[in-house]
Amino acid sequence: MVTLRLMWGLLVLCVVAASPRRYARQAELDNYDNNNVDLDKNMDVYDYYDGIDEPQIEIGTLSPDEDIDPSHHASLEEEEEEEREDKELPIKPQLVPSGFGESGTLMGPSAQGGMATCMLCTCLVGSVYCDDLKLDRVPPLSKETTHFYARYNKIAKISKSDFINLNKLKRIDLTSNGISRIDDDAFFGLPALEELILRENSIRQLPALAPSMTLIDASHNQLGSTGIQREAFKDMSGLLYLYLTDNNIDHIPVPLPDSLRSLHIQNNNIQMMHEDTFCNPHDLNYIRNALEDVRLDGNPINLSRTPQAYICLPRIPVGALI
Known part of the structure; x- marks a missing residue:
């Protein structure tokens, strides 16, 4: 009986010794309110920044047999950088919307059901x-058209x-x-x-042209001896380039304006030049400074027989001298 009491007493002492001290627990309880305030403040800060510049992650499941390559998953910063690069790319030129033509529609072998000019052309x-x-x-053109190309x-x-x-x-090209x-x-x-460019056609008669012309190219046609009107180029004070190659022409279409720089009339049937073809026989001091490029090669003409016809030129015409 005495032994049991001793054992019970030891058990009670052990329990008392193992229990936490009251003042420590009380201190923890006393500081709870202050800690709670700091925690609330931290939660407020967290709530303010929560979600800012943070990626939204969608959680899903993958098939267990699917291979996952981490390199295929770009970060948010990389995706945003790619979007910025896409926006910074230069804008590609766009076709003018349909309806550019003033009136009418284009009908032809390539026009599908009367497609507007700018839906077919560029x-x-x-x-x-x-x-x-x-x-x-020729398709219908707008009044705002400045350059027209319909080659081939x-x-x-x-x-x-x-x-x-x-x-x-300003420019028409119908090559x-x-x-x-x-x-x-x-x-x-x-x-x-x-x-005006009319190369490589079957034109037999060159039409009348306005005095504003600076370039005329009617090479590789069929103008012959009557296809160019008399004094056709006389009033073109700004004409710079005249190309009449391969036309079976038998004469140089004089008078030519003083502004002319280049005359290509090779591979024709020209047999003779006269003193007033390029020069002024009444003014021996006259010099045609602008005309530096004259092509007469491929014609049945001997340039050495009529030197007075081109003595006023800064350069001798290209052609046979024998």
Whole structure:
């Protein structure tokens, strides 16, 4: 009995010794309110910044058989950088919307159901490009057109109505179309026209052109001895380049304006030049300084027989001297 009491007493002492001291626990309870205040403050700060510049992660599941390559998952910063680069890329030029043509629609072998000109051709500001589209006539053009290109098509005729009221049109290029007929006033009513290129066609008669011309290229046609009107270039005070190569022409179309710099008339049938072809026989001091490029090679003419015809030129024409 005494032994049991001793054991019970030892057990009670052990329990009392193992229990925490009251003042320490009380201190923890006393500081709880202050800690709670700091925690609330920290939570407020966390709530303010929560979600700012942080990626939103969507949690899902993957098939256990799917291979995962971490390199395929770009970070948010990389994605944002790619988006910025995409926005900074230069804007590609866009075609002018349909309806650029003033009136009418284009009908031809390549026009599907009357497609508007700029839906078939390429329109960039005032330039219209209709190259190699199998067109059989000139499409309707806007009044704002300044440059028109319709090379390598199948246009056979140029009518007066094709370029009517195009007061800003400066350049027309109809190279290699098979054109055989041009209305005489098809180009004359274009006050701003400066450059006309009609190479590689079947033209037999060069139409009347405005005095504003600076370049005329009618090479590789069929003008012959009557295809150029008399004094056709006389009033073109700003004409710089005249190309009439391969046309079976038998004479030089004089008078030529003093502004002319280049005359290509090779591979024709010219047999003779006269004293007034380039020079002024009444003024021996006259010099035509601008005309530095004259091509007469490929013609049945001997330049050495008529030196007085080109003595006023800064350079001897290219051609046979024997």
